[in-house]
Amino acid sequence: MNTFLLEIVTPDHLVYSKRVNSLSVVGAEGELGILPGHVPLVTPLRVAPMTIKSEEGTTTLAVHGGFLEVHKDKVTVLAESAELPAEIDLERAEAAKERAQRRLQSRGKMDEVDHRRAELALQRAVTRIKVSSRSGHH
Known part of the structure; x- marks a missing residue:
């Protein structure tokens, strides 16, 4: 098998x-x-x-x-x-990635929980982008 x-x-x-x-x-x-x-x-x-x-x-x-x-x-x-790659909205993922990166850069005002959330949002966005571009959907 x-x-x-x-x-x-x-x-x-x-x-x-x-x-x-x-x-x-x-x-x-x-x-x-x-x-x-x-x-x-x-x-x-x-x-x-x-x-x-x-x-x-x-x-x-x-x-x-x-x-x-x-x-x-x-x-x-x-x-x-x-x-699945076809379900991913690349523009939305790119925008989410930029939002998360901006939040992480201005971390002076952020507590641990917010920081962790922004990091996870960034990871999710990057994962979506990798998957969607890997499959040849641009």
């Missing part, structure tokens, strides 16, 4: 459900490659692009935090949000 079922779920909907050959994600410990037969595992995910390889080719998604659960022949990603 050289595939496994990958399901990507957000609080709103099932984003992705297909048999795939491999998955590459960024977990708390760094980059992780998941292949069929991987040992069972649960790990938090960072805000980063996720790469899926299947019969149809390679798909990249923008995944914003959450958890990865590896079971015997199924992998579930429970994400706060996950977007």
Whole structure:
């Protein structure tokens, strides 16, 4: 068996459900490659692009935090949000990135919580931009 079922779920909907050959994600410990037969595992995910390889080719998604659960022949990603390249509004992401960078530069007036929020907003924007441009949608 050289595939496994990958399901990507957000609080709103099932984003992705297909048999795939491999998955590459960024977990708390760094980059992780998941292949069929991987040992069972649960790990938090960072805000980063996720790469899926299947019969149809390679798909990249923008995944914003959450958890990865590896079971015997199924992998579930429970994400706060996950977007396919076609769903990403590049101009909005660019604007969000600039907003977040401006907020981080004027950090004199910012408390820790605000600073963390701005950093996460920046990571999310950068992840969206990477995913959308990687797929050739400009």
